[in-house]
Amino acid sequence: MANVLVIDDNEADLDLLTYLLAARGHKVIQAHGGQEGIRSAMAMKPDLIFCDLRLPDVSGFDVLARLHATADLAKTPVVAVTVLGTVGDRRMVLDAGFDDHIAKPIEPAEFLAEVDSYFDLAAPPTRH
Numbered sequence: 001m002a003n004v005l006v007i008d009d010n011e012a013d014l015d016l017l018t019y020l021l022a023a024r025g026h027k028v029i030q031a032h033g034g035q036e037g038i039r040s041a042m043a044m045k046p047d048l049i050f051c052d053l054r055l056p057d058v059s060g061f062d063v064l065a066r067l068h069a070t071a072d073l074a075k076t077p078v079v080a081v082t083v084l085g086t087v088g089d090r091r092m093v094l095d096a097g098f099d100d101h102i103a104k105p106i107e108p109a110e111f112l113a114e115v116d117s118y119f120d121l122a123a124p125p126t127r128h
Helices: 011-021 035-046 062-070 085-094 110-115
Strands: 001-005 025-030 048-052 078-082 100-103
Touching: 001 011, 001 035, 011 025, 011 062, 011 110, 025 035, 025 078, 035 048, 035 062, 048 062, 062 078, 085 100
Parallel strands: 001 025, 001 048, 048 078, 078 100
Antiparallel strands: none
């Protein structure tokens, strides 16, 4: 289906998102921090990126800025996945340029609906 990058420093969250995405048939790459996420994004050119905001080395906002400054990644959808879950937090995330905001803890059905919204699941898969 799609190449998806998940950037998070929490192993349980990485494993849950990876499991859900892989169950949908997506190829998932995990990055355990912001710098690793930036390097992985530049190397793999993913179709979709999920990024935690509170990372130990580089904030999710800084990751987004670096990705948007890279021509090959500027249009790649980046969704914030964060414990910051208020309406004000959501507005801040969207104003920063994220394509969407998903609050933790992850609700699997809602997460998968969000993932599906980025892909036309009726279209036949493309061959690379």
